[in-house]
Amino acid sequence: MPDVRAFQGVRYDVAKVGALSDVVAPPYDVIGPELQEKLYQASPYNSVRMELNRPEPGDSADESPYTRAARFLKEWRRDGVLRADEHPAFYVYEQTYQVEGETHVRKGFLARVRVEPFGSGKIFPHEQTLAGPKADRLALYKATGYNLSPVFGLYPDSSNEVLRKVEEGIKDKTPLIAEDHLGVVNKLWLCTDPEVISAVVGLMGPRPTFIADGHHRYETAVRFRDEKEAAGESAGPDDPANFCLMMLVSMSDPGLLIQPTHRLVKGFPGLTAAELANRLSPEFELEVVGEGDAGLEAAALATESSDEQDVLAFGTVADGKWTVARLRSDATMDRLAADHGADWRSLGVSILQVLVLDHLLAPLAKERSIRYVHLTDEVAADVAAKGCDLACLVPPAGMEHVEAVASALETMPPKSTYFYPKLLTGLVFNPIR
DSSP, X not given: OOOEEOBOOEEEOHHHHOOGGGTOBOOGGGOOHHHHHHHHHHXXXXXXXXXXXXXXXXXXXXXXXXXXXXXXXXXXXXTTSEEEOSSOBEEEEEEEEEETTXXXXXXXXXXXXXXXXXXXXXXXXXXXXXXXXXXXXXXXXXXXXXXXXXXXXXXXXXXXXXXXXXXXXXXTOOOEEEEOTTOOEXXXXXXXXXXXXXXXXXXXXTOOEEEEEOHHHHHHHHHHHHHHHHTTOOOSTXXXXXXXXXXXXXXXXXXXXXXXXXXXXXXXXXXXXXXXXXXXXXXXXXXXXXXXXXXXXXXXXXXXXXSSSOEEEEEETXXXXXXXXXXXXXXXXXXXTTXXXXXXXXXXXXXXXXXXXXXXXXXXXXXXXXXXXXXHHHHHHHHHTTOOSEEEXXXXXXXXXXXXXXXXXXXXXXXXXXXXXXXXXXXXXXXXX
C-alpha cells in the first residue's frame, strides 16, 4: 500500500523574496531557452536557478549547472531566503486555469510518498521514460539533496473523501498565491493538524497511485534510494531518500483534464483526401466533413465527442480537406500489436501510430517527422502555414484508459496524455538527504 506522509517542507520566505510569482517556475522539461531567460530575469531567487540552471562558458566537473544549483540552494538556506517549516504538513495545492475559454479548478495535496520500483507494489506508471532525462535529474538530486519539483500522482476516490478530509485542516487559513507565466493561478495552504493528517494517511493507505506526470523524476527517486542503500548510507526505513515529493489528486477531481496530443506529420507531400481514403478504406469508415477551419471544427468535434477511442480525424494540407475515420474492426490491430494488451491496442494514439502511420501510410512516407500539439488553434495555425502534410487529431484519453493500461503493467505510447497545467517548482521543496 502507498506510504503517504506529511513532511517539513522547505519554502521561500516571501518577506525576503517579495512576490511568490517571481520565484516559481515550471518543471524543467517544459522550459525552453527563452522562458529560462525570462525566469532568470524575474528574480535573483527564481527557482529555475536550481531546477534548470543554465550552462556557462568554462563549465567543468567542478563548476557546472548542478554545482551552481546546489550552491544557490545552500546560500539561500543560510541567508533565510529558504526556510524549513516547523511542523510536518500536507500542502493543499489548487490551480485555476483556462482552456479554450473554459475555466477549470484542479485541487490536491503535496506529500511525501515512499518510492518503490514499478511493478512491485501499488504505484503504477503509464508512460515510457528515457535515459537522458533520468541521468540529468539524478545528477541534480545528488548535487542538491532535494526534490525540487513534484511528481504528479492520481488515486481513485469517487467521492473525493480524501481531499475533503485534508481541507478540514485548512479552514479559515489564507493561501499563498502565485500566478505563472501562462496565467494559471496557484494557491497553497498548509495542513498541520495531526488528527487530520493521521486520518488522511489512513484513507490513502489502500489506494493505488498512478503516475500522471513526472515519470523520470519518480524513477530517479527510486535509483537515488537504491544507490544510497547500496553504499550503506541509508539511515533505515524513515531515511528521507526513501520518499519523493508527490502531488496527489483524485481521479474524480472535477478539474482534472487530460488534453489530447495531436500529431502534425511531414513526409507525405501532396497527400490528398482521395489518396488518404484509398489507403485507409480497407480498415476505416471514412467521411469528408469539410474544408478549412470549418472542416477542422467538425473533425475536432467528432473526435472530442466520441465515447470511443476508435475515431480519428485527418487534415490533408494539399487540398485543405478534413476526413473523419472510424475503425471497422480490431482484427488488424490485434495482429500488428499482438505483444500488447487489448486496452493498449484500443487507444486512439495506438491505432494512429501502429495501424495508420506505420502500416497503411508507411509506403507513402518520405523522411517522416512528427510534431505534437494539444489545441485545435495550434493545429489550425500549422495547417495554414503549411507546416505539415497531414494533421492527425486523436480523441483524448480518459482516466479509465490510464488506469487500465497502467494496471496491466504496460505503458501507453509516447505523447498519449497531456495533463495541463504543469505543477510549479518553487512552492515547496522536499529534502531527501
